Amino acid sequence: MTQPEVSEKTEPEGSGSTGPEVSVIMAVYNAGTYLEDALGSTMQQGLGATQIEVIAVDDGSTDGSADVLDRFASAHPNVRVIHQENSGGPGGPRNTGLDLATGRYVFFLDADDLLAENGLRELVAVADEQGSDVVLGQVHGIDGRSARGATFPATRLHVDLMEDRIFRTLGPWKLFRRELLEQHGMRFRTDVKVAEDQLLVAQAYLTASVISICADRDYYYLRQREDGGNVTRTKRGPVELVDAFTRLTEVVVANTEPGPLRDAVMWRSVTWSLGKPLDARFLQGSERDQQYVVDRIRAVLAPVYTPGAAEHQEPLLRLKTELALAGETDTLRRVIEWQKPRLKPPRLLRLTDDGAAYDLPEDLARQIGPERLPPPPLSAKGMLLGIEVEGDRVLVRGAARIRRAVNPAPQTLLRLRERESRQVIDVAARLRRAEEHKDGVGAEFDLAVETDRLPEGVWDAWIVQRAGESEAVRRFGGARAADVETGQRELTDADGRARGIVYFTKKASNLSIDIGFQLHPDPNAPEEPEEEQAEQAEAEQGETPEGPSAAGTPAEATSADADVRGTAPSDRDREGHRTDAEGDAQTDRRRGGIRGAVRRILGGR
Structure with a gap:
């Protein structure tokens, strides 16, 4: 291969002993109409010309991308363009850029993607304040591209490799401390054409002292090309x-x-x-x-x-x-x-009174052997189709299914769990008819809850589907038919006296029953002062998301809306999950914290 040709050798103004804050490295090959947008986004990072350098390596483009790069570099003295023969993959041009980088940090920008405005300034600020070797900014997919693996629910300034599962995103679109890469001699492998970026990113994770996640906003836009030319979308054998x-x-x-x-x-x-x-x-x-x-x-x-x-x-x-x-x-x-x-459609499980099992042919099941066939996980779906109150009876119609099942679960129950005492009462449902769905076969059901059996308290409703000793549990009522009204329904005893309320929670909009007016005004009592009514309304939002517990039963649930194999969530889940109101408050604090850090670190710049 001939030596790369550097068409713009001008050093960034002010470079020298200090150098730029960050080097943006772009591997460019036939980026087409996307290239100008990507280049333009590098100039909107809230960093001066001496604080950011862009190193764009043209890997033998044939579509005019080289001319686009040269024109852009001629107008921006902190942009360098290197032209080289095609190397067959993005690893080679990225390495060329990395060899030339002088920034304290490096960021790898794909030529068809975009940087969010001021994103690099904020990521650098966090890295400086936290001493981070790697900083992951929230990624957002555009033009039909999915970024699910690179999306995080919360900012974590000090990542725990055992708990935070950052290995789900091994794309190179991250901020790296250049000293870390040089210290360990990290470069992209050029002898492989599949997932070469994953190897460098994984090594960086495992050798970094501090890794941070900034999830308060989008920092990087991952684009789906109209021509399907994304390297990561190539089909492999x-x-x-x-x-x-x-x-x-x-x-x-x-x-x-x-x-x-x-x-x-x-x-x-x-x-x-x-x-x-x-x-x-x-x-x-x-x-x-x-x-x-x-x-x-x-x-x-x-x-x-x-x-x-x-x-x-x-x-x-x-x-x-x-x-x-x-x-x-x-x-x-x-x-x-x-x-x-x-x-497609998924039909893998068979549900019987003996339990749940993969629906394998008998001879294949024997060939595998029962010791290697563990029970499959059960993923529940439920929908409220109708609800009526007659005195102290609650009449419920619904539908439930187990995802990937070839038949409905043998038993369906409505599980009521009292929030404070955790007492559980199961109400058996009558299965009416099987229903075929694209993700599994289920059944419609109806049941009646005799609320005179319920002690005073707030009872949350969960749908339970059972096959043998296996259960799938899911909070009930949030998914419902369009004609189900969400207004409160009053329960009355045989004398017509109000004794409770059937309602939908404010945050998750799930079904609950308030016996004895624990959270709602009691029409039988004298009117309360406005302050006490406000306190009751606030308490109503505090629905606990953990699952219903059957006494003495271990748990395998994860959250109120998660798929569950056992009958209750674990103690860890109970401690780890927050109410909707608490979650909103922590999100506000988290956003204030990361933005406050950026303001502090940039205040003197």
Whole structure:
């Protein structure tokens, strides 16, 4: 390859011993109409010309991108353009830019994406204040591009690798302290064409002293190209995908010791990365390719596949992994052949009075062996179709299903749980007819709640679907038919005296029953002062999101709207989840905190 040609060698004004704050590195190959927008966004970062340098490396473009770069550089002295022969991937031009970078921090901007206004200024400010080696800014997908993996619910100025799961985003669109990359000799591998960015980012995570997440606003816009030319959207075969899994696993192993930390960060390898070569794409390869996939998994994963790492996998992927580790290529192939046609629409589970199980052919189930067929997780869906109150009776019509099931659950219940005492009362439903949905088969039901059985308290309603000892639990009422009115409904006893209210909570809009007017004005009592009424209204918003507990039953639920395998949430979930009102307050404090930090660090600049 010929030496790169530098068409603009002007150093950023003021460069010298101090240098710029940040170097933006762009690998450019046939970026088309997106390039000017990407370049323009680098000039809107709230940083002066001496504080930011842009290094754009044209990797042999043939669509005029080189001319766009040269014109932009001629108008901006802090922009450098390097022209080089095509290297076949973004790793090479990124390395060229990294070799030339002089900023204290570097940021890798794809030529078809955008930086949010003032984003780099704020990320640099956080890195300086927190001593961060890597800072992740919230990413937002535009033009149909999904950024789900790079989206975080909260700002975390000091990330915990075991808890915060930042390994779900291994794209390069982050702020890195350049000293960290140089200290460890980090560069993008140019001998691989799939997921080379993941290897550098993973190593940076594992060697960084401090990692921060800024989720108070969007910092980076990930764009879907109209021509489908995004490199990450290219379809790959099972051999390329298992090689990507192999390399990522090797980086994790090389930079961690055996134990809980390695198990925690291995989740990306053994879920997303391993799941791809073991899905339907496995069948696209030849028998030789399929055997190569199995052999690579055995060679790389077997020494580090601990129970802690296996816990990250859903049962079906764990089964396929164990078949590969055992070298049972034929059985693995049969499982994937069974799974493939049942994914669209998903029909994988059969529910009986004996429990929930994968709906495998009997001979395949015997070939696998019962010891390798753990119960599948159950993911619940429920909808309120109608509700009426007759005196002290609440008549409910609804629909419920288990996602991916081929048949309705044998039993459906309405579980009422009192918020303070956690007492649980189950009300059996009558199944009326089966219903086919795109994500599973369920059934409509009706039931009657005799509220004279309920002691005083606030009772939250949950829909429970049961197959044998397996249960799926979900908060009920938030999803409802359009004609269900959400106004309060008064309960009365046999003498016509009011004894409670059926209502929908203010935040999540779920169904609850207030017996004895714990949160609502009692029409039987003298009118209260306005201050006390305001306190009651505020308390009503404090619906606790944790699930209903069956006495003495361990839990596997995650949140009020999460999918649940057990009958109650764990103690950790009960402690970890906040009410809607508390969550809003913490969000406000979090936003004030990150913006306050930016103002403090920039105040003297």
